[in-house]
Amino acid sequence: MANAQADGQWYPPEWPELIRALASGDLTPAVPRRAATVMLLKDTGDGPAVHMLRRRTSMAFAGGAYAYPGGGVDPRDDDRHVRWAGPARAWWAARLGVDEAGAQAIVCAAVRETYEEAGVLLAGPTPDTVVGDTTGEDWEADRAALVARETSFAEFLDRRGLVLRSDLLGAWTRWITPEFEPRRYDTWFFVAALPEGQRTRNASTEADHTVWITPRDAAAGYDRGELLMMPPTIATLRRLTAYETAAEALDAAPARDLTPVLATARLVEGEIVLSWPGHDEFTKRIPTGGAPA
Numbered sequence: 001m002a003n004a005q006a007d008g009q010w011y012p013p014e015w016p017e018l019i020r021a022l023a024s025g026d027l028t029p030a031v032p033r034r035a036a037t038v039m040l041l042k043d044t045g046d047g048p049a050v051h052m053l054r055r056r057t058s059m060a061f062a063g064g065a066y067a068y069p070g071g072g073v074d075p076r077d078d079d080r081h082v083r084w085a086g087p088a089r090a091w092w093a094a095r096l097g098v099d100e101a102g103a104q105a106i107v108c109a110a111v112r113e114t115y116e117e118a119g120v121l122l123a124g125p126t127p128d129t130v131v132g133d134t135t136g137e138d139w140e141a142d143r144a145a146l147v148a149r150e151t152s153f154a155e156f157l158d159r160r161g162l163v164l165r166s167d168l169l170g171a172w173t174r175w176i177t178p179e180f181e182p183r184r185y186d187t188w189f190f191v192a193a194l195p196e197g198q199r200t201r202n203a204s205t206e207a208d209h210t211v212w213i214t215p216r217d218a219a220a221g222y223d224r225g226e227l228l229m230m231p232p233t234i235a236t237l238r239r240l241t242a243y244e245t246a247a248e249a250l251d252a253a254p255a256r257d258l259t260p261v262l263a264t265a266r267l268v269e270g271e272i273v274l275s276w277p278g279h280d281e282f283t284k285r286i287p288t289g290g291a292p293a
Helices: 016-022 089-098 100-118 137-147 154-161 213-224 231-240 245-257
Strands: 033-044 047-055 071-073 163-165 171-174 185-193 207-215 262-266 271-274 278-288
Touching: 016 262, 016 271, 016 278, 033 100, 033 231, 033 245, 047 100, 047 213, 047 231, 047 245, 071 100, 071 137, 071 213, 089 100, 089 137, 089 171, 100 154, 100 163, 100 185, 154 163, 171 231, 171 245, 185 231, 207 213, 213 231, 231 278
Parallel strands: 033 185
Antiparallel strands: 033 047, 033 071, 047 207, 171 185, 262 271, 271 278
């Protein structure tokens, strides 16, 4: 399980050793797996709240940390038969910095994972509608089949007569897991508003708790060391505090910079300095034989 710093920053105790192994050439970086995660927002009297889940402490990666619904791309997420509404795949390819098949896979992963882990589906029977209540035994059976990879997202949409609403997503930021971490992800973060008539639930086997919380309150909990988070999570929360409604955040998304954020580790005067470009608050200085400071 990860350690936390004085704040709530997730910090695995094995990182210093892995960083040293990378620096000495004894560690070959793993190829990051593409992934997507969604900051699902809903308006409250105190501004927008975001849906967060707490990863089970038994999880090998970021156990106990608060995160958003999300996960890796399914190889079938680039199926050409996915029913699609909103900006064209070519637009998404340009926005996400990948080819069209990759763009579809990333957007599909965002929508699919939100449904699998939160029970919220960004799809509708027509390009300008969204499904309502997605609870019930038949919906749950479909969700379970997606989780088990017994059916593809394209097959699910086809059978339901639904189209994926890519226009309900806004690409927000992109983070890549550091090269020394064996479980690496190239993750696109999206924002979306909770569709009217739908409600979240803890549908993830990887989470033991879910909460709707304002970004400001979540960031304050992190600063007090009460909520454990990975750097991308707290970084996105801090950016979301600037918006008074979910619609404002979605409107701001197209102008967001999607240059990948990748941590770097360098040796400076006998210390390993771990830093995330553009995010000075996460910088850690690690004595060559000790714990981070």
